[in-house]
Amino acid sequence: MKPGPGTYRVGGKVYASQLGLLSPRPPLLQVVPLSGRYLPKPGDQVVGTVTDVQSTFWLLDIGAPRWAPLHMTGAPWKVDVGETERYLRTGDAVVVRVENLDATGRIGVTMLGEGLGKLEGGTLVRISPARVPRLVGRGGSMIDTITRHTAAQVAIGQNGRVWIGGSPEAIRRVREVLEMIEENGPRSGLTDRVERFLLATTPVAREEGGPAARVVPHDDGPPSADAAPMEDEPAEPGPADE
Amino acid sequence: MGSVGAKEVPVLLNADGLRIDGRRLDELRPIQIRAGPLPQADGSAFVEWGQNKVMAAVYGPREVHPRHLQQSTKAVIQCRYNMAAFSVDERKRPGLDRRSQEISKVIAEAFESVVFAEEFPRTSIDVYIEVLQANAGTRCAGLVAASVALADAGIPMVDLLPAVAVGKIDNAIALDLKKEEDNFGQADLPMALVPQSGRLVLLQMEGHMTEPELAQALELGVGGCRVIHEKMKAALRERYSTAPLAAGAA
Numbered sequence: 001m002k003p004g005p006g007t008y009r010v011g012g013k014v015y016a017s018q019l020g021l022l023s024p025r026p027p028l029l030q031v032v033p034l035s036g037r038y039l040p041k042p043g044d045q046v047v048g049t050v051t052d053v054q055s056t057f058w059l060l061d062i063g064a065p066r067w068a069p070l071h072m073t074g075a076p077w078k079v080d081v082g083e084t085e086r087y088l089r090t091g092d093a094v095v096v097r098v099e100n101l102d103a104t105g106r107i108g109v110t111m112l113g114e115g116l117g118k119l120e121g122g123t124l125v126r127i128s129p130a131r132v133p134r135l136v137g138r139g140g141s142m143i144d145t146i147t148r149h150t151a152a153q154v155a156i157g158q159n160g161r162v163w164i165g166g167s168p169e170a171i172r173r174v175r176e177v178l179e180m181i182e183e184n185g186p187r188s189g190l191t192d193r194v195e196r197f198l199l200a201t202t203p204v205a206r207e208e209g210g211p212a213a214r215v216v217p218h219d220d221g222p223p224s225a226d227a228a229p230m231e232d233e234p235a236e237p238g239p240a241d242e
Numbered sequence: 243m244g245s246v247g248a249k250e251v252p253v254l255l256n257a258d259g260l261r262i263d264g265r266r267l268d269e270l271r272p273i274q275i276r277a278g279p280l281p282q283a284d285g286s287a288f289v290e291w292g293q294n295k296v297m298a299a300v301y302g303p304r305e306v307h308p309r310h311l312q313q314s315t316k317a318v319i320q321c322r323y324n325m326a327a328f329s330v331d332e333r334k335r336p337g338l339d340r341r342s343q344e345i346s347k348v349i350a351e352a353f354e355s356v357v358f359a360e361e362f363p364r365t366s367i368d369v370y371i372e373v374l375q376a377n378a379g380t381r382c383a384g385l386v387a388a389s390v391a392l393a394d395a396g397i398p399m400v401d402l403l404p405a406v407a408v409g410k411i412d413n414a415i416a417l418d419l420k421k422e423e424d425n426f427g428q429a430d431l432p433m434a435l436v437p438q439s440g441r442l443v444l445l446q447m448e449g450h451m452t453e454p455e456l457a458q459a460l461e462l463g464v465g466g467c468r469v470i471h472e473k474m475k476a477a478l479r480e481r482y483s484t485a486p487l488a489a490g491a492a
Contacts, residue, residue, distance in 0.1 A: 035285065
């Protein structure tokens with residue numbers, strides 16, 4: 001077996017370099033991380049906040065190792081040089097897509113595309129990026145359950161930033177569910193538990209047909225980390241062991 | 243607590259070969275490690291080791307501050323070791339002093355030799371170590387806490403870094419000195435081990451030892467590090483346990 005992501009080799013032996021779950025994909029031996037910052041992948045849709053405004057671009061904090069510049073040509077408006085601050089200011093929340101990455105870790109993002117843009121109102125919650133597959137659920141089952149039982153709009157970024165819009169009550173309930181997912185991420189039976197929780201706490205007069213959920217689609221790309229419970233794999237903490 | 247000169251030197255080793263807290267020469271103080279107590283940080287750990295209490299938080303890899311420290315080929319590792327004013331029984335003047343600067347530097351350098359920093363060019367990995375209660379061996383406790391916090395933060399590295407100090411008391415080599423032994427002993431030798439390779443990435447000495455004593459101390463310390471390494475792994479395993487939800491738990 002060859003050393004894959006999350007591992008390194010010394011003297012014919014492969015060791016974990018990261019805390020995670022051992023997940024052999026022959027001929028690669030890889031460790032899927034259970035924690036850590038968001039590592040951008042081209043095509044990912046992410047939720048970020050503006051940290052700096054320059055005359056031709058904005059800098060976004062998307063929870064990655066580095067800030068991501070959003071150039072004014074990647075914005076859905078006709079922006080004149082020096083007029084950037086009229087459209088987005090420090091602290092504003094946006095949905096963008098990662099377009100490219102260079103070898104030095106520079107991240108290129110765009111706001112042109114469906115489901116992308118500035119977020120108005122609502123609230124931002126952070127969860128661990130490793131929990132995002134759990135929040136989406138198999139085929140979107142978890143997020144469907146959440147939006148079906150609350151009248152909230154939810155935008156999930158692959159970076160673990162989640163935007164919730166709707167009534168204060170709806171936001172509060174989704175936030176509680178996010179906390180459950182954050183705490184119980186690696187355990188099984190979570191979607192059922194979330195549904196039971198939401199049914200038990202449903203307000204009596206729930207308005208029918210609330211605003212449709214706004215779910216940033218998540219791609220089932222190759223590493224397909226683990227969009228589902230990982231019941232039987234042992235925790236393999238920290239760099240250690242063969 | 244009086245000044246050192248005014249105080250009688252305590253008996254560090256009794257007739258039965260036991261130390262002032264009843265330990266044998268090769269015994270560690272009790273150690274408890276908790277991974278992830280600070281949700282805001284990318285990684286964190288709390289270590290209680292004898293009467294030491296140390297919290298560590300890791301942020302990063304993230305943008306470098308101040309910017310001129312940025313390196314184009316790898317992440318910089320910045321460490322701040324700090325002792326709380328209330329961590330010792332005579333108030334410690336808060337802030338950076340020469341001792342904490344030195345400890346910050348040697349801990350950062352220890353991590354530089356195990357972290358795969360090239361994976362994150364132009365970024366910074368920031369390690370904060372706060373000593374809340376001190377009773378000798380805080381650089382080792384801080385290093386252990388910071389190392390678990392780095393693993394908790396998902397930072398790629400060669401291995402965890404267990405650390406321990408070995409000393410010389412009443413002419414005997416002893417593992418993991420506590421405060422009285424440190425103050426009145428003859429030598430103190432803190433070390434940090436890379437278990438995977440057997441390399442030491444931190445080794446300092448205060449006081450005097452003979453060559454055979456040094457060899458004995460290193461062997462004792464490495465053995466202690468291996469015990470601590472298991473506790474570090476156990477703490478991470480507990481934090482990321484995949485045990486199914488208890489039935490009916492709400």
